[in-house]
Amino acid sequence: MARYRIRQIGLDGNDLTTMIEFWSAALGYELAHRASGYAVLRDPADAEPRLFLQQVPEPKVSKNRAHMDVEVADETAAVDRLVQLGASVLWREDFGTHHWTVLADPEGNEFCVGHFG
Known part of the structure; x- marks a missing residue:
């Protein structure tokens, strides 16, 4: 069986700027890329996984599934x-x-x- 690895973890939220600021500071990650509606944070040593932050219009209504x-x-x-x-x-x-x-x-x-x- 092939060996798999987690390359990136995604999180949704309403306020992309708040998510970038929080998770960058929380994990010591840096902004790798930002575009309309999403951003990618990465470990400065380029270790994985990266964090993919996506802006969504709907609020969180229950416990995350992951x-x-x-x-x-x-x-x-x-x-x-x-x-x-x-x-x-x-x-x-x-x-x-x-x-x-x-x-x-x-x-x-x-x-x-x-x-x-």
């Missing part, structure tokens, strides 16, 4: 920093050696930050 898990060394510091950038804390989970905080970006897209074993 979300990112962002591994960090210091969960508390990372969550505090992300909240300062505009994220909202939704809840915290602990499962054995796995622990994480579920957050929402300024557009309501849910993602997790923590240690995943």
